[in-house]
Amino acid sequence: MKKWIILAVILIGIVGVVFFLSKGKNEEKIEVVKGEVTRGELSLKVSARGKIEARDRFELKAKIPGVIMFILEEGSLVKKDESVAEINDKELLARKNQEETNLINYKNNLARLKRRLDLRELENRVKETEVLFGEAARQIEANNKLFESKAISLDELKRTKADYDKIGLQLEIVRTQLEEKLIARQEEITSTLSSIKAIGVNLTSIEQQILWSKITSPISGVVTQKEIKEGSWVSQGQLLSVVVSDKEFVAKVNLDEVDIGKISVGMAASVIPDAFLGRAVAGRIKKIAPSPRLKEKINTFEVTIELNPTDIDIRSEMLCDVVIISGIKKAVTKIPQEAIVNIEGKDYVFVIKDNIASKREVNLGFRNPNEIEVSSGLKQGEEIVLSPPLELKDKAKVAIKESEE
DSSP states (O other): OHHHHHHHHHHHHHHHHHHHHHHHHHTOOEEEEEEEOEEEEEEEEEEEEEEEEESOEEEEEOSSOEEEEEEOOTTOEEOTTOEEEEEOOHHHHHHHHHHHHHHHHHHHHHHHHHHTGGGHHHHHHHHHHHHHHHHHHHHHHHHHHHHHTTSSOHHHHHHHHHHHHHHHHHHHHHHHHHHHHHHHHHHHHHHHHHHHHHHHHHHHHHHHHHHHTEEEOSSSEEEEEEOOOTTOEEOTTOEEEEEEOSSOEEEEEEEEHHHHTTOOTTOEEEEEEGGGTTOOEEEEEEEEOSSOEEETTEEEEEEEEEEOOOSSOOOTTOEEEEEEEEEEEEEEEEEEGGGOEEETTEEEEEEEETTEEEEEEOEEEEEOSSEEEEEESOOTTOEEEESOOTTOOTTEEEEEEOOOO
């Protein structure tokens, strides 16, 4: 009898332990991170991966053929209008000196032609002959009267006429000579003026080529490419160097056509370089490509964002995250994105009340990478579970733990 009593006590103890362990297991709480339903502004954002590039990029090409005498190395800093490369200009300088000498000679010759020194003798002969011709004409007139009064003979009158005709012929000859000389002189002046003009054009061209022999940077920046070595011959139009701005940058992203309708030129954006995580550079959309590019069967549009000045040491070709603020919706009920659980195409949130997590279906609206609008199903101030663990079920007991930030 005593034996059976002992066995009964042991059995009751075992049952009690099992019941206690079972009860403890059922009462175990799941640790969760708590969030809250809030109401306020919701920034509508479009996010994408992108790349930082220099705002300005210039390819410097040779405008004249020649031998490269000097060229900056890659990585060299340059100021605006500073020489990046130089082409040998000795031949051009020699041609310039020769043309300048020719110009002086032609101008001196033009001055000589305009002084008419070699015409003075002919002009004087014409004047002298004109005087003689006038005197001969008056003599004829006087002798005609004398002949009529029989004061002189016919032979005397004929000699006077012969002298008049002779002087008249001489006058015609010297006038013709002077006219021909004047025509030749004018032609020579015209030719000289034409030569002076041609030399001027040549000089302008040579001087321009001398300027082109110094290839200068149109901006202050850095040399990123050097395509030729010193001593090499280059042809007209050949690429020599590439210079980019080192202080002014843009970010370029390719946005899906689904997102392109949400943005416009002038919208604010934040650019976070991979090399400086957590540090954002502000900017604004400067340009949206008018037509898409097909990439992996998806139409994308290139968007250019001009970055504001910053103390962050950003550089060209850095990868980055880009967030474009496409709009702001005011007075909305919103929750963090990580509170949403999608089950079989429906959206749910676990609402915490009295340490019980209840699964509740919600209708969602606009969203950004961090927050999402709840159009129905939740009220401001309600507590919700963030990043619900897989084991969390409807009506489960929960214990609140600190946020894992």
